[in-house]
Amino acid sequence: MAPQIAAGSPQGRWVLTAAVLGSGMAMLDGTVVNIALRSIGEDLGASIAQLQWVVNAYLLALASLILVGGSLGDHFGRRRVFLVGVTWFALASALCGVAQSPGQLIGARLLQGVGAALLTPGSLAMIQGSFRVADRGKVIGQWAGLGGIAAAIGPLLGGWIVDNASWRWIFLINVPVAVAVLLVAARHVPESRDPEAARGFDVVGAGLGAVGLGGATYALIEHGSARTAYVVGAAVVGVACLVLFVVFERRHPDALVPIHLFASRTFSVANLLTLLVYGALGSMLFFLVLQLQVVTGWSPLKAGLATVPLTLVMLLLSSRSGALASRIGPRLPLTVGPALCGLGTLVLRGIDADTGYFTGVLPGVLVFSSGLVLLVAPLTSSVLAAAPDRYAGIASGINNAVARTGSLLAVSALPAVVGIAGSDYRDPAVFAAGYQQAQLICAVLLLAGAAISFVGLRDAAPVRA
Secondary structure (H helix, E strand, O other): OOOOEOOOOHHHHHHHHHHHHHHHHHHHHHHHHHHHHHHHHHHHOOOHHHHHHHHHHHHHHHHHHHHHHHHHHHHHOHHHHHHHHHHHHHHHHHHHHOOOOHHHHHHHHHHHHHHHHHHHHHHHHHHHHHEOHHHHHHHHHHHHHHHHHHHHHHHHHHHHHHHHOOOOHHHHOHHHHHHHHHHHHHHHOOOOOOOOOOOOOOHHHHHHHHHHHHHHHHHHHHOOOOOHHHHHHHHHHHHHHHHHHHHHHHHOOOOOOOHHHHHOHHHHHHHHHHHHHHHHHHHHHHHHHHHHHHOOOOOHHHHHHOOHHHHHHHHHHHHHHHHHHHHHOOHHHHHHHHHHHHHHHHHHOOOOOOOOHHHHHHHHHHHHHHHHHHHHHHHHHHHHHOOOHHHHHHHHHHHHHHHHHHHHHHHHHHHHHOOOOOOHHHOHHHHHHHHHHHHHHHHHHHHHHHHHHHHHOOOOOOOOO
């Protein structure tokens, strides 16, 4: 039976609330941690590599298993898997909040990423499987805007919590939010699944993907600190598993990743753009909040306040951006958006010890947020529109996996590329030089994404079932 819920109806608002709170909780945790990294490092005695793992353990589990989460939702019910993910995420968040060493925190973050992998694709797939086709573009725009607020408000919330309580509460606060999500989703969200989902489950594909990303991540982060044999071995295993993953998925009848989806030019180009943009976005925020604290000397709260315009712009304009893309197509927004983000990153690259907020930070944040609001909703809508409805969960999972993989690999690689290691994040002179190089690389990735959209999205057509 075709989805019948209308945008703006009472049930529609509840479905959107559950989806936004769930995905926003996971998205918030991906950004709020950045602002607390310096405090975590000082409290637990962590090195820069361990701080990278605090970020990347979460991203690694999320990127590795989000396809599994999307597939499980299509098989067993998107709401059911979403609820399991929210519960898992809450329990893992509590473990993060009581961690007593870098190792314990990294392990808990890994578990947290598993929960996020179950709930994240389900949040968007619930919208795709519940709302009328004519309303989806608008609702996805609202979902992207409200969810983007969670990502944007992360540094502000994290700064306030670190300054006034403890970094531990950035994790513990997830528990009551998760309870609210469970109550709303269980009561108001209809169940949906793919009636044609294959009975088998691609365990081999899931394993190859997880080991491949894990090996590559270890090699990138531990290069220069771990034994050369370990790094080389991890790199070889990682690359080999990723190659085998692609080969296996092409031949497996019940593949975790339906390769035929990539026959759509829109689907392929949008995911390539996602890889570049989210790699740049994850790294830009990672370095920016540390730069404002380490070099400029701002408190965690002040560093978080610096990004408030991101929240305001996403709140005001994201739904309009989604509606605009529905009318004119994705090519123009997905070209102009990354270009503006790249320009904003170049402006933010100039932040140093003497930078003032209104002259040195606000202009770059405004330009960057203008590009981001043009980018997020059309990118998500393009991916989902390019796949048949029956693949809503897995299409969302693929795009989310690509996004997290981009962030994972960029945050893993860039510190070493720009010469930051050990406790260098505590040395303003060393960190400042690395920051400028890292932001330049991020700007190049964003501008490359704009060029790819301009060329690749021309006359693209969606896949038909």
